[in-house]
Amino acid sequence: RNLFGQGCLLARRLAEKGVPFIEVSLSNWDTHGNNFELVKNLCGTLDNAWGALMDDLKDRGLLETTTIVWMGEFGRTPKINQGRGRDHFPSAWSTVIAGGGIKGGQAAGKTSKDGTTVEERVTPTVDMLATVCCALGIDFEKQNMSNVNRPIRIVERGARPVTEVLA
Numbered sequence: 001r002n003l004f005g006q007g008c009l010l011a012r013r014l015a016e017k018g019v020p021f022i023e024v025s026l027s028n029w030d031t032h033g034n035n036f037e038l039v040k041n042l043c044g045t046l047d048n049a050w051g052a053l054m055d056d057l058k059d060r061g062l063l064e065t066t067t068i069v070w071m072g073e074f075g076r077t078p079k080i081n082q083g084r085g086r087d088h089f090p091s092a093w094s095t096v097i098a099g100g101g102i103k104g105g106q107a108a109g110k111t112s113k114d115g116t117t118v119e120e121r122v123t124p125t126v127d128m129l130a131t132v133c134c135a136l137g138i139d140f141e142k143q144n145m146s147n148v149n150r151p152i153r154i155v156e157r158g159a160r161p162v163t164e165v166l167a
Contacts, residue, residue, distance in 0.1 A: 005049035012056045015066050024053075029072060033083035054098065063099045067135045071095040071128075078115030092118050095128060101135030103167045123162055130159035134166050 007024035014022050026046055031038045050070070057063040075093025076086035092111045098104055109121035133140035133155060140155040 002045055002049070004045050005052070008049040008053040009056075012053055012060075012062075015057065015062050016060065029076075031076065031085050032081065032087055033085040035076075035080065035085045057099065065100045067100045067102065067132065068098045069095065069132055070097075078111075091116070097132065097135065097165060101137070101167050103165055106165060108162050108165050121162070124159075126156045126159035127162060129155045130161040131165065134161045134163075 004024065004026045007026075011022045011024050026042065028038070029042060054063065054068070057066050057068075072093065075089040075091070077089040079086075081087055092115065109123055110119050111117060112119050130140040138154065140159060140161070141157075142154050144152045144154070146152055
């Protein structure tokens with residue numbers, strides 16, 4: 001019973017009606033101070049609503065045709081700052097992809113024990129975008145033309161999908 005939970009319920013209802021793209025946002029992950037308490041509360045909100053959304057989609061036979069992406073635009077530092085927070089960290093972060101087009105129950109990539117560097121399966125943003133496109137059945141190498149004849153790529157040239165997570 002919160003805005004994110006209501007957003008997940010609305011997302012399920014929109015998916016049932018065939019809406020092709022839905023975004024549900026849970027903001028305030030910018031935990032520069034008081035990280036532990038903030039993340040505890042955020043995860044309590046996220047876990048319940050997202051779990052219910054996944055269960056609802058599965059129960060209704062929609063999970064196989066719905067691709068779910070959970071991510072932010074960067075990670076958080078593995079080191080705690082003076083304000084008991086975690087700052088921006090673009091070197092490594094987690095993304096979860098589930099549902100249609102994805103083989104579940106696995107991880108691709110690994111950081112060092114201290115979380116400061118990626119040790120296995122560095123995945124640039126363009127590769128992540130290509131992976132999502134493949135899961136959705138979109139040709140990530142396609143180039144569209146704008147109304148003024150300007151080429152617009154779906155994903156930048158050279159992208160390589162993370163094939164080990166694709167169904």
